[in-house]
Amino acid sequence: MKPTRALAIALGALLLTWVAQAAVGYWQVGRLEPVLNEETNLTVPPVPSGLAHTGARVFASQGCLECHSLSARGPKDSADLTRGWGQRRSVARDYLFRDPAMIGTARIGPDLSNIGARMPEGDKLMQHLYDPRLIKKTSTCPTHPWLFATKPAGPKAEPDALQVSPDGWHQLIPTYQARALVAYLQSLNANYALPEAPLK
Amino acid sequence: MNRSTLPQGSTAALVLILGSILASLVGAGLQLLANTQLLVPSLDRLIPMPWFNYGRLVPASQFLLSYGWLGSGLLGVLLILAPRFSGIAFRYGRLLFGGTILWQLAIFSGFTQILLEGSSGLIGMPQPRFVSILLILSFLVLGTGLTRGLGRSWKSGPLLPRLYLLLALLAFPLGLGSAEVLLRGTVTPGSVQIIAQLLWHSFHQHLWLAPLGLVLIFQLLPTLTGRAATSLNLGLLAWIATALLGGWLGTVRASDGPIPSWMQSTGVVASILMAFVAIGNGLLVQNLTEGRWEEIRRNVALRFLSVGAWSYATSYILLAFLSLPWVRPVMVFTVAWPALFEVFHFLFLGCVLAGSVYALLPVAREMGWPNSSALTWHFWCTTLGAAAAASGLLLAGSFQGLALSDAGVPISTLASYLRPFLFVVIFAQFFWLVGQVAFSSVLIASLLRLFPTAAPMAVFRNPTVIRPVSVGHLHG
Numbered sequence: 001m002k003p004t005r006a007l008a009i010a011l012g013a014l015l016l017t018w019v020a021q022a023a024v025g026y027w028q029v030g031r032l033e034p035v036l037n038e039e040t041n042l043t044v045p046p047v048p049s050g051l052a053h054t055g056a057r058v059f060a061s062q063g064c065l066e067c068h069s070l071s072a073r074g075p076k077d078s079a080d081l082t083r084g085w086g087q088r089r090s091v092a093r094d095y096l097f098r099d100p101a102m103i104g105t106a107r108i109g110p111d112l113s114n115i116g117a118r119m120p121e122g123d124k125l126m127q128h129l130y131d132p133r134l135i136k137k138t139s140t141c142p143t144h145p146w147l148f149a150t151k152p153a154g155p156k157a158e159p160d161a162l163q164v165s166p167d168g169w170h171q172l173i174p175t176y177q178a179r180a181l182v183a184y185l186q187s188l189n190a191n192y193a194l195p196e197a198p199l200k
Numbered sequence: 201m202n203r204s205t206l207p208q209g210s211t212a213a214l215v216l217i218l219g220s221i222l223a224s225l226v227g228a229g230l231q232l233l234a235n236t237q238l239l240v241p242s243l244d245r246l247i248p249m250p251w252f253n254y255g256r257l258v259p260a261s262q263f264l265l266s267y268g269w270l271g272s273g274l275l276g277v278l279l280i281l282a283p284r285f286s287g288i289a290f291r292y293g294r295l296l297f298g299g300t301i302l303w304q305l306a307i308f309s310g311f312t313q314i315l316l317e318g319s320s321g322l323i324g325m326p327q328p329r330f331v332s333i334l335l336i337l338s339f340l341v342l343g344t345g346l347t348r349g350l351g352r353s354w355k356s357g358p359l360l361p362r363l364y365l366l367l368a369l370l371a372f373p374l375g376l377g378s379a380e381v382l383l384r385g386t387v388t389p390g391s392v393q394i395i396a397q398l399l400w401h402s403f404h405q406h407l408w409l410a411p412l413g414l415v416l417i418f419q420l421l422p423t424l425t426g427r428a429a430t431s432l433n434l435g436l437l438a439w440i441a442t443a444l445l446g447g448w449l450g451t452v453r454a455s456d457g458p459i460p461s462w463m464q465s466t467g468v469v470a471s472i473l474m475a476f477v478a479i480g481n482g483l484l485v486q487n488l489t490e491g492r493w494e495e496i497r498r499n500v501a502l503r504f505l506s507v508g509a510w511s512y513a514t515s516y517i518l519l520a521f522l523s524l525p526w527v528r529p530v531m532v533f534t535v536a537w538p539a540l541f542e543v544f545h546f547l548f549l550g551c552v553l554a555g556s557v558y559a560l561l562p563v564a565r566e567m568g569w570p571n572s573s574a575l576t577w578h579f580w581c582t583t584l585g586a587a588a589a590a591s592g593l594l595l596a597g598s599f600q601g602l603a604l605s606d607a608g609v610p611i612s613t614l615a616s617y618l619r620p621f622l623f624v625v626i627f628a629q630f631f632w633l634v635g636q637v638a639f640s641s642v643l644i645a646s647l648l649r650l651f652p653t654a655a656p657m658a659v660f661r662n663p664t665v666i667r668p669v670s671v672g673h674l675h676g
Contacts, residue, residue, distance in 0.1 A: 001359060001363070003350065006362075006363055006366055007366065009440060009443065010363075010366050010367045010370055010443050011370060013443035013444045013447075014367075014370055014374055014403075014407065014443065016444070017399075017402075017444070017446075017447030018374070018399065018447070021395055021399045021447070021448075021451075021463065022378065022392070022395065022396060022399060025392055025395040025396075025460065025463065026388075026389075028460050029391040029392060029395075029458070029460060030388070030389045030391060030392040031389075032389070032391060056321075057321075059321070060318065060319055060320055060321025060322075061319060061320075061321075062250070062253065062255050062256075062318060063253060063254065063255015063256050063257075063258060063319055064255060065255075065319075065321055066254060066255045066258045066259070067255075069533050071454070071456070071457040071458065073455060073456035073457060073529070074456050076456075077455060077456055077529035078456070078529060078605060079604065079605050079606060079607035082607035083607050083611070089456055089457070090456075090457050090458060091457075091458060092391035092458040092459075092460070093391065095389075095390035095391045095393070095394060095458050096389055096390055096391060097390060098390035098393075099387075099390060100320065100321050100322055100383070100390075100393060101391065101393035101394050101397075101458075102321045102322075103394055103454060103457055103458065104533070105323065105453055105533065105537065106533055106534075106535070106537075107533035107534070107600075107614075108238070108614065108615070108618075109611065110611045136612060138612050138613075138615075139612065140238065140241040141241070142237070142241065142244045142253050142254050142255065143244055143245065143248065144250075145248045146248065146249065
């Protein structure tokens with residue numbers, strides 16, 4: 001085989017792969033647009049807030065994806081919906097405004113694609129982040145104490161202080177990162193129907 | 201060949217190989233620590249710092265093992281090999297050395313950034329943007345050096361190594377560069393970002409790392425056994441198929457979800473076809489090694505390369521199995537995929553890298569290997585350790601997948617399913633680390649010439665048959 005022919009084959013194969021996935025992928029799912037939910041008169045998927053957008057990066061940086069996926073599958077292939085992880089399967093349109101868009105590759109813990117609907121309470125999410133064993137004793141999720149500042153407990157608790165205290169003398173105040181992460185988790189709410197994925 | 205410029209290239213190669221070994225020790229150590237945390241979750245209370253967190257340790261160790269250990273090591277041995285199979289010396293040795301330093305700087309920066317600041321969350325690309333730019337820049341320098349191996353000698357040596365080298369040299373900058381542009385350089389919709397991540401994952405694993413390993417297999421095995429590949433047509437077919445199919449293999453990591461279903465189906469078909477490609481390459485290796493079992497038993501480099509070649513075929517057969525339509529939905533989010541990582545990285549690429557270092561470093565550094573029991577420790581600990589870790593993870597993944605598919609099994613009990621297997625995996629990974637420490641010690645001692653007697657060819661102790669294997673023409 002001549003070097004030029006080998007070069008043409010290798011380059012052609014790589015470009016073909018790239019075009020078939022990235023370019024055709026863009027043509028197929030990259031041009032999707034939000035749709036109007038006639039019940040609420042709002043478009044879905046909703047555009048996440050700036051805080052939630054920051055929270056996505058905190059979520060990635062804390063390595064939550066090493067144990068949690070962000071993609072619920074349909075009833076044909078999995079028990080995801082029976083477990084209550086969502087009311088429908090995740091589809092490409094759900095990820096329209098996600099940056100970075102993440103699906104995860106592991107499930108040591110539950111799928112979080114709909115955690116905002118399953119656990120909407122910010123306090124509970126904060127406590128889970130600080131120490132998951134406060135919510136569930138058998139949890140294997142690691143603690144994240146560095147996401148909270150410790151302040152001496154005064155006569156009056158700070159308005160956003162956690163309900164728990166590490167020693168009774170101190171209160172735990174969520175940092176900006178913790179607030180952003182909770183805002184992101186709350187934004188993961190897919191309880192709306194899409195044309196290609198109706199609610200079950 | 202202009203020998204005066206060879207030492208510059210060999211110094212660059214040595215820096216890459218030493219960096220690779222350091223990365224393997226640190227990366228495997230962190231992997232061990234991460235799995236221990238999975239087994240004992242309360243361990244994170246000992247050091248309540250972000251960098252000690254499971255979520256940081258896993259991407260940091262994967263980055264270090266993938267780019268630091270295998271990437272650096274394979275580039276290092278190829279820097280020794282390329283001028284020898286082309287007969288053309290590196291012209292700009294200092295530039296090459298600069299590229300090497302830049303590569304090591306990228307590895308160190310990427311590792312510390314992931315550990316201290318966290319991963320980017322992108323599949324196959326946990327490092328920050330500036331690290332990717334450093335990697336591409338240094339690869340352009342090192343890759344340009346390696347193209348010397350493709351030069352005017354195209355017709356004078358075995359064709360397959362050159363073809364795989366060409367593929368790898370094109371795939372890395374094209375894949376990483378376009379992934380960076382799509383994922384962090386422009387406003388790409390989230391739905392396309394996921395496709396771009398899986399595309400880069402495929403390029404990285406199957407069009408860059410695997411072809412680099414195949415270059416060494418198809419160059420060194422014929423040299424060490426004194427035989428040529430029997431069917432060039434089969435080899436060419438396998439090469440073309442690798443180039444066409446390799447980029448699709450990442451899409452099988454998604455099941456249902458946001459990836460278009462036709463892409464997932466194509467990924468499944470590509471994975472199954474790649475198993476046949478790997479079997480085809482396996483047949484070529486079979487012809488190269490058949491009847492040479494005593495030499496394989498005795499010669500350290502040959503034994504590592506043979507195990508690496510068979511593990512290559514095994515890893516693609518395992519990938520095809522995990523991609524089967526009735527297996528994939530069960531196994532997709534389980535630790536069965538890290539089992540594939542173990543076979544692919546530790547058994548295939550790790551063994552090929554070790555065999556290549558044993559075969560090529562004496563050529564570059566005019567050093568020898570001692571007849572030490574550390575060689576035996578290295579072989580058995582690394583191969584058995586990696587095989588046991590992969591088996592443990594595969595079994596754990598099977599139980600995990602079945603448990604995840606049954607809504608009656610609470611997710612909180614999942615960890616208890618994994619625990620017994622995690623014990624095995626941790627023990628096996630520790631075993632692998634012991635083997636790698638043995639390798640490091642014998643390598644450092646050989647470089648420093650601490651052994652009173654040494655031979656250019658590494659042999660295991662107490663060989664039953666003494667039959668020399670010529671590596672002479674590698675020296676030319």
